Amino acid sequence: MAVEIIVDRNKCIGCGRCYDVCPKAPLIWKKDEDGKYYAYDVEYCHNCKFCAGRCPTKAILIKVVKPKKRKEEKRMK
Template identity: 50%
Template sequence: MRIEVDKEKCIGCGKCREACPKGPKIWSIGKDKKAKASHLEYCHVCINCASRCPVDAIRVIRDGKEDEEAFKKSE
């Protein structure tokens, strides 16, 4: 499993970190003002981060396949 952040799309809003149950353990905003996922051993693959991203910059990939649910926005 991995989480990819499209640095071209990311606006550094931090909504991924806010939405994640393990937020500060996994998510940080780098010096470049872009989101970065690390320490994925804490990730429960809930895909809240991708669902809350306002610019669709986050992709959650499990076993080599994109998680299609990550692209369905919660209302």
């Protein structure tokens, strides 16, 4: 399952709660030069949504991304 983690930079206060609660935090989350967190590598995210649930400003949105069909698959239908 592929996911997209969207962090609203205007809402993020850099508290680090997303990082603290994430089971894969060092692999997924990084801090930018303003001290705000962002999802660096979502490959390791397993959609637990702990980060979104812990965010006090509701700055995190997690979306499941459907894989794009390849052209060959579309032609076969």
